[in-house]
Amino acid sequence: MSEEQYRDGARLVADIGGTNARFALERGPGWIEETETLACADYPRFQDAARAYLERHGAAGAPVRHAVIAIANPVEGDYVKMTNHRWEFSLQAARTELGLVTLLAVNDFAALAMALPQLAASELVQVGGSAPALDGVIGLVGAGTGLGVAGLLPTNGRWTVLQSEGGHVAFSPADRREQEILAYCWQRWDHVSAERLVSGPGLALIHEALAARAGSKIAALEPADIVEHALLGTDPLCIETLDTFCGMLGTVAANLAVTLCARGGIYIGGGVVPRLGEWFARSSFRARFENKGRFSSFASRIPCFVIHAPYPALGGAAAMLAEHLEAQQTECAIQQPTMEVRHGHALSSQ
Structure with missing residues (x-):
């Protein structure tokens, strides 16, 4: 692939429905590979399915730090409880358990919609x-x-x-x-x-x-x-x-x-x-x-x-994660304190 790899490692992308959970790694913009479909019924929790995928595929070089899940469910706040499956979990707890810096949850059809212009x-x-x-x-x-x-x-x-x-x-x-x-x-x-x-x-x-x-x-x-x-x-x-x-x-x-x-x-x-x-x-x-x-x-x-695209929601979810991380970086840059020297004292101002 000609796309540049992400400097902080591959990103985990997932499309979770009531029956199947599809996982993949995005190594650069639009560079999605190693897609695997897991039956939701085979895993007690979302974290178990995600860990099983990561253990099999891992990531060359840096570990996975950022992830997005497109899920067949309303996405409001930290707690996710699926409508058509038994999985329910806290995003923050799942992020910590999986060792992630970012775990973004989006509605699965919002992710699929985001992918439509790319088809x-x-x-x-x-x-x-x-x-x-x-x-x-x-x-x-x-x-x-x-x-x-x-x-x-x-x-x-x-x-x-x-x-x-x-x-x-x-x-x-x-x-x-x-x-x-x-x-x-x-x-x-x-x-x-x-x-x-x-x-x-x-x-x-x-x-x-x-x-x-x-x-x-x-x-x-x-x-x-x-x-x-x-x-x-x-x-x-x-x-x-x-x-x-x-x-x-x-x-x-x-x-x-x-x-x-x-x-x-x-x-x-x-x-x-x-x-x-x-x-x-x-x-x-x-x-x-x-x-x-x-x-x-x-x-x-x-x-x-x-x-008829095989896994279109994965691309849309990856695009939404990229927008989320870009917005975070912009916000951090705006809030980055500047150092001024006044009367021999270092002062931080925002």
């Missing part, structure tokens, strides 16, 4: 719409263990991330079938969020609800099995489940598009949709996306892009 055309597949406005607001949505939402706003030649917990808005049914699915969920929960259905676990819930709607008694299926049967065309209920899911995602994406006026496009990440390939483009997603009543013409012009 190559080969890492994206467009589904409908026209060309994006280069100075337009960008929306991001992605279904995995949960439902992530974020925005990216152009400000003075730079991008500003709009963090969001939009996956937890109330689910909005768009037809009678979805109304019946929602009624089925209401038997179990008072509040049914979009994430409850538009996510990996949501696929299993949709399948269960559709079976109940049809009066069928069938065995529960894992989300991966539902997707496999649907893509192979071997199970009508799985096909209906996946297409219903795609339609629901179309509603979520369109709501985000009109909320943000996302003329820069809607990007789709997460673990589910990129696995669907061309099936997704043929699904009910785009028709639902454009079905916005008086704003149908507006929605029809907005392009949607499926992200």
Whole structure:
């Protein structure tokens, strides 16, 4: 690589979801390597997973001093408690235990949003719409263990991330079938969020609800099995489940598009949709996306892009860490005391 290595050693970057934790080392700006995916369930704590990665990969030369974790969770204050996994920890305690100088936590979809301008055309597949406005607001949505939402706003030649917990808005049914699915969920929960259905676990819930709607008694299926049967065309209920899911995602994406006026496009990440390939483009997603009543013409012009980059959030998290450290250095320089000599005494002034 041609990039200069960081003078104070490689930086640890991590993308932590409800199922998997992806770790890597950034040795210079944009120079990310030695990526490894660990199952969250295999480690009692975040610190255990991070230590296991560092023990295997380490860092040539100086030890790791700075780290960033993009986590599928709201990030507020020092204490982190994951929504879709059992890990909970103090950032300060974890930083001390791992021997770090810096441990920055950011929302995982904020990190993914930060990576969007860096993605190559080969890492994206467009589904409908026209060309994006280069100075337009960008929306991001992605279904995995949960439902992530974020925005990216152009400000003075730079991008500003709009963090969001939009996956937890109330689910909005768009037809009678979805109304019946929602009624089925209401038997179990008072509040049914979009994430409850538009996510990996949501696929299993949709399948269960559709079976109940049809009066069928069938065995529960894992989300991966539902997707496999649907893509192979071997199970009508799985096909209906996946297409219903795609339609629901179309509603979520369109709501985000009109909320943000996302003329820069809607990007789709997460673990589910990129696995669907061309099936997704043929699904009910785009028709639902454009079905916005008086704003149908507006929605029809907005392009949607499926992200196919392998670990895009790592690059975004690394960029956010770089900005954080740069801001710290600037603040320290501003606050650096200057020495003046007055009447033979050294005085410090700030």
